[in-house]
Amino acid sequence: MDLDTIRTFVAVADAGRFQEAAAGLAVTQQAVSKRVAALERDLGVRLFTRTPRGAELTIDGQAFLPHARELLRVEERAVASVRPGRRPLRVDVIASRGAASGLMRAFHRAHPAVDLDVVWLFDIGTAVAALRSGEIDASFRAVAAPGRPLPEDIESVRVLDEPLQLLTGPGHALAGARSVTVAQLAGHRIWMPGIVPGTEWAAYYDDLVAEFGLTIEATGPNFGSDALLDTVADTPALATFMGELTRLVWPADHGLRRIPVTDPTPVYPHSLLWHRDNPHPALTTLRAHLAATTPGHDAPGTWVPGWVRPD
Known part of the structure; x- marks a missing residue:
């Protein structure tokens, strides 16, 4: 059943004249x-009787009218569900406890009227495909890893450089330090089972190792952050890297230490990605919020891989 015919039927019923309905519909x-x-042929009934006064609904037309109005309301709701600004802004933050999740929580506090959907997509390829299909509106990523340039229709802006910290247990040789230089980390075992080959963070840590001669081990199954914290707390020979803005909680008796890394400070570059043709008005609001509230990037004394985009 064609919705234009339904709309026309309702217009005639409301106007009472074919001519007035035609003017209202601009046909x-x-x-x-x-x-x-x-429409009458499709339904097999007469909907109007023509009289000197105009068009009057038949009994069948009167029965059909409320259903026709409901069909048009359903159409309106269906269109509104995907119309930019009428649906939630969908943003990929990779993980719930990372810096990007914190940025979106701050955005929500500053703009509580913006309806949000937050999702977690693991791989940058999956995120880019979701941006291009319209499944999501934005994604936080480190771009662009070597050999994996962004498609031309994907825009990005670097929004935050997150300093890395060394996380140790109480028995680690560096546990008492107020800060450590990158050079002091040479020879220490840094365990990061969450590094997955082919990801942008794997590319980041590969360059960190090559630049400063560090030892990063990704061996063993990744049982999640709780298991990582338990192991580091109990193993004096192991430490791990953690973003300064990563929010993790552990038992007090773990005695874990978060130690700033300096000279230089390795920072993880977070960028916001979006499709250049995305019209969602809240996307502009998000970009403006990040530009006004994040501290920027490339501060003196920091390090990022050479492949990281400068803007």
Whole structure:
């Protein structure tokens, strides 16, 4: 059943005249007559009786009218569900406890009227595909890893450089330090089982190792952050890297230490990605919020891989 014919039927019923309905719909009276006739053929009943006073609904027309109005309301709701600004802004933050999740929580506090959907997509390829299909509106990523340039229709802006910290247990040789230099980390075992080959963070840590001669081990199964914290707390020979803005909680008796890394400070570059043709008005609000509230990037005394985009 064609919705244009339904809309025309309702317009005639409301106006009481074919001519007035045609004017309201910006079509000819002949077009209105054809649409009503087509609808009557589809339904197998007469919907109007023509009288000197105009068009009057038949008994069947009166029965059909409330259902026709509901069909048009359903159409309106369906269109509104995908219309930019009428649906939630969908943003990928990779993980719930990372810096990007914190940035979105701050955005939500600053703009509580913006309806949000937050999702977690693991791989940058999956995130880019979701941006291009319209499944999500934005994604936080480190771009662009070597050999994996962004498609031309994907825009990005670097929003935050997150300093790395060394996380140790109480028995680690560096546990008492107020800060450590990158050079002091040479020879220490840094365990990071969450590094997955082919990800942007794997590319980041590969360059960190190559630049400063560090030892990063990704061996063993990744049982999640709780198991990582338990192991580091109990193993004096192991430490791990953690972003300064990563929010993790552990038992007090773990005695874990978060130690700033300096000279230089390795920072993880977070960028916001979006499709250049995305019209969602809240996306502009998010970008403006990040530009106004994040501290920027490339501060003196920091390090990022050479492949990281400068803007």
